[in-house]
Amino acid sequence: MKPTDSEMEILQILWEQGESSVRTVHEMLNRKDVGYTTTLKLMQIMYEKGMVSRDTSSKTHVYKALLSKEQTQHQFLTRMIDTVYNGSTARLVMQALGNNRTSKEEIDLIKAYLKQLENS
Incomplete structure (x- = not known):
């Protein structure tokens, strides 16, 4: 199941905040061009697709x-590597590291991760 961009925005909020009302999600979207009823309809569609559950007891x-956040990220990353980088993880990593926004701490974490991969 591939969430749309709008559905991903809502999922991000639900992953960060946990269970939330439509009003809470709508306020966190911070988009002036989308009305409350649009957010409500989108979340109803997500419910029908099985992306979210809904508690109607109150x-x-x-x-x-x-x-799950991890599974969704994995699916998007795999699809992006296949389509944008022709299946090359190395190209993706080199592009990401070459964007001049990678901090020394992030590079150290990446080195430690690569070392861990080599040892396993």
Whole structure:
């Protein structure tokens, strides 16, 4: 299941905040061009697709992400590597590291991770 960009924005909020009402999600989207009813409709569609669950036991419906953040990130990354980098993980890593936004701490973490991969 591939979430759309708008669905990904909502999932990000649900992953960070946990269970949330439509009002909470809508306020966190910080988008002036989208009305509350649009957010509500999108979350209803996500419920129908099985991306989120919905608790209707109280007046305010509460939604929870059913897709795991890690699994969704993995699917997007795999698809991006295949389509944008022609299946080359090395090209992706070199492009990402060459963007001049990688801190020394991040480079140290990457080195430690690579060393761990070599040892396993």
